[in-house]
Amino acid sequence: MDRLPTIEDVARAARVSRQTVSNVLNTPAIVKPETRKRVEVAIRKLAYRPHASARRLRMRKSSTIAIRLDPMTNGISGALLDRFLHALTEQADARGIRILLFTAADPAAEIEQIRKLRAGADVDAFVLTATFHGDPRTEWLVENDVPFVTFGRPWGANDMNNPKHLWVDVDGFAGMREAAIHLIDQGSSRVGFVGWPSLSGTGDDRRRGWQAAVEERLSTSDTDLAALNLSVEDRLEDARDAVVALLESDEKIDGLVCASDTLALGAMIAAASVGRSDLPIIGFDNSPVGQAIGLSSVDQTLDEVAGGALELLLGQTGGDLVHRDAAAGDTRHRLITPHLVIRQPLRLLASDAASTPTATKSAVGNHKNGKETQ
Amino acid sequence: MDRLPTIEDVARAARVSRQTVSNVLNTPAIVKPETRKRVEVAIRKLAYRPHASARRLRMRKSSTIAIRLDPMTNGISGALLDRFLHALTEQADARGIRILLFTAADPAAEIEQIRKLRAGADVDAFVLTATFHGDPRTEWLVENDVPFVTFGRPWGANDMNNPKHLWVDVDGFAGMREAAIHLIDQGSSRVGFVGWPSLSGTGDDRRRGWQAAVEERLSTSDTDLAALNLSVEDRLEDARDAVVALLESDEKIDGLVCASDTLALGAMIAAASVGRSDLPIIGFDNSPVGQAIGLSSVDQTLDEVAGGALELLLGQTGGDLVHRDAAAGDTRHRLITPHLVIRQPLRLLASDAASTPTATKSAVGNHKNGKETQ
DNA sequence: ACTCAAGATTTGAACGATCAAACTTTTGAA
């Protein structure tokens, strides 16, 4: 046979009609077991699979979800979207849903792409990432009744309550708080925070988590709290410089939590370079680099995020879009609690030994055994 | 209007027939300019786009290429596939081709997924990554006449000459050679190599590049060549330990090229920890982490790789599959020459100063200005 | 004016599936 087998071929082989084959595939319960078996055999024999486009045309749904692939220049945590994508693809597959990629240079271009994909009936719904304050995309999507879910909560107050805006997000507050409390439980009594300038809602959320932990467990004064609170762009160098300055101005700091692994890595380098390799540091994102270097970090449990996103769009199971208006209040969003991953840090250098090659040798070699203490 | 506009709606609005609208879209040249304009106006006014599934059903092609998204545990260079995907999506879009994702735990599962996607006429062709010696996937694909292209050359000798196996790859030999020659030109006279155990074709290819450069430009003896040639797993710690040992046993080493950024980062840490922060090191992959830390690296120019892959599948332009048998000999694969990206390394620490906080302060602060010399 | 080809447009059929309704067979109670 030259072409792929069609439902008609299967029907002929099983001596039944098209529709019966269709029923075996879609509503097996209504087919007599005997007949069903015969059809199933024919299907297997011909290695038949329904033609996806034909089915989509008839069903008026594409069973496809699109997501934009960022240019992804955000450094160390880059693989984040990567891991999310993987989880999303895997779970979508289980529901018979396909994931389609697209790119766009900016929000306006993204809206245009969405418009195109949508108008071509190519895609049923969209997953948006990296939402920001006053995001024009979500506004447009709601306006045009396009089904979507965002990874990242809406930071505008009015959007937050928009019942048409489904979202999943990671509870940065809880994650950062857990990280800080872990350090405090391990004996730290003066824990600093390295975060981003107060513009991104995400950054503020994580900052508040640290602050909550410190206020709850330690008696840090308000002025001290301000001094322990760093804000830098998400760059290794910026973080390093800021942390070096902090550590030099405040010798008593005995713990740091950071809003990203990039910042945490900068902090590790800073600590090492001022002879404080022992300073416990916790990052956020659980990036591959962090893993490689033994950085403790808050993991975003992207499996749960992906699962949550699909559930909001499609309900508990299956691949049919759920009507948003039908969703009850608390099923319109999901806040995932991340979890802390503790690692034995890889020593960047043997800071407490003399800096001659021979002296550092053994110290470096022992990294796997020695448990760091504060 | 409740449903999306169809070609019929446009036809009515422009007072022409279905087919004329179709012609305006697909073969505008045969439509009288006057009529064409009228139709174009109607299309714009209704924001019409052809229904993708209907078109695919009729045309018997899906205009979709699928690619597997790895679990991606390969650490630091993880974002590699990410960047490739981005380039691929962008260039495919320009050709009217969509990129579909799928996942699979192992080669057998991947074959099964491919079979399914293929039988459902969901996908026209596949892009495979991370090919390896004796890869069962390519064998199966050739066997079953499934159009595909691999990112990564076939390492088996017989596959190499299989005209049905299209591939694109990065010339690791040329890249590593260029890196080593750069170091030599900058004054290095004893350049080592950190690579992977001799199993992966990719690793050997890169190793040979280093070897060629050294043999060509330096008078390194064969025994020395062997001593300068490290083989470790692609892990930070392994690389670090091996390089520490190397640097301690051989004080004259004044340059290192590495088969990956992961290894290079390990080497940087090793160098810093034995007081040799000045040691020039070049990695491979130009990963985001490498960028963040100022690591010089060989960039894979994934734009070109993606472009090459699409060209092999689809020809110079357009979205139609090119018949493999029609391709001339040298258009069946493409070897992309990577290019070296030189960066000013971020100092991991002030190794040549005393290790007290106050002493290191200024040295660290100056990282942006000082040009490292060898 | 007449013919014929080239140019421009329209009509009917097909792509492969599902839905809705019609038809046939089985089942169970009177």
Next chain:
DNA sequence: TTCAAAAGTTTGATCGTTCAAATCTTGAGT
């Protein structure tokens, strides 16, 4: 045994597009 209801199966129509062939229009040559 009879008949209605339930269960099982088939037929015709449809989704929105493009292909192939048919029809209509225009224009040049005689």
